[in-house]
Amino acid sequence: MGFNTWANSRLEKITWVDVSLIKISAxxxxxxxxxxxEPLLSLHWFWYAIxxxxxxxxxxxxxxx
Numbered sequence: 001m002g003f004n005t006w007a008n009s010r011l012e013k014i015t016w017v018d019v020s021l022i023k024i025s026a027x028x029x030x031x032x033x034x035x036x037x038e039p040l041l042s043l044h045w046f047w048y049a050i051x052x053x054x055x056x057x058x059x060x061x062x063x064x065x
Contacts, residue, residue, distance in 0.1 A: 034040050
């Protein structure tokens with residue numbers, strides 16, 4: 001059994017609650033890093049908007065493909 005087969009068999013067991021908890025933990029980790037590294041919070045708002053748009057391009061493209 002290859003890694004992809006193993007990973008896919010594990011992903012089939014994940015529920016929407018697990019996905020939500022992963023999102024919450026990722027957001028909490030990002031907030032913790034921002035709190036510990038204050039220069040990150042000193043960026044102008046449009047830099048966060050640019051990062052958001054760039055990060056959302058591929059998932060949005062794949063969803064509507």
